[in-house]
């Protein structure tokens with residue numbers, strides 16, 4: 001059995017730092033010696049451009065290619081087309097071709113598990129697969145959830161998207177019931193936190209109160225900072241761009257929490273096996 005853990009970074013609300021968190025968690029895990037594959041599951045290809053591949057249209061092989069290969073049973077080399085970033089993470093990129101897949105998957109034999117089937121061919125090469133989900137709950141996101149052991153939900157602390165969260169939690173519950181019994185919400189990551197004001201502090205507290213019963217809220221919070229916003233145009237993680245920043249420190253702490261969850265799971269498996 002593969003020891004790889006697959007995590008979807010998911011929230012159907014846009015602009016909550018899904019991409020930034022995927023990059024910095026991924027590179028953070030790689031810095032701790034883990035082998036990491038990032039999967040861009042958004043046709044906008046923003047994770048791909050954020051990591052430095054600006055011209056996404058020129059990419060010959062993307063996630064769309066891999067999903068088509070699974071559907072048409074034409075997969076020859078699952079690893080081909082995976083890109084290597086200089087900070088030690090691999091990337092399965094995306095571009096606009098992925099937008100057609102939401103429709104194409106509708107008619108596929110195992111439409112919800114096509115991505116899972118692809119990942120099963122590459123998982124043994126990685127410790128973590130992180131899937132950056134698009135801000136909607138369509139077929140591609142359903143495929144991401146069906147392939148995942150865990151979900152991390154970045155939430156902008158200043159807003160209380162209670163309704164959106166309810167929808168997402170209910171979708172994850174349905175995926176668990178009908179498709180993927182192993183999935184669990186690993187936790188909620190409070191992002192874009194501005195701790196300088198009383199209002200911000202009280203909204204973080206309110207977020208804890210309103211989401212705390214749905215899932216764990218990570219102790220680490222990602223502060224709002226211009227330097228973090230700048231990384232998306234630099235093709236780098238925050239550790240390479242501004243290693244001493246509060247955001248780099250916050251993502252390092254968050255990475256440690258994610259690793260600690262992984263170790264807890266390993267211990268549980270080991271004691272189950274005894």
Ligand SMILES: Nc1ncnc2c1ncn2[C@@H]1O[C@H](COP(=O)(O)OP(=O)(O)OP(=O)(O)O)[C@@H](O)[C@H]1O
Nearest residue numbers: 014015016017018019020135223224225228229232
């Ligand atoms: N800690 C931060 N402080 C300030 N700005 C940030 C921070 N992290 C990310 N940003 C900026 O916030 C915006 C949204 O971040 P990001 O693109 O990661 O969100 P997203 O949820 O993936 O968006 P989308 O839903 O469009 O895919 C980007 O412009 C990004 O550069």
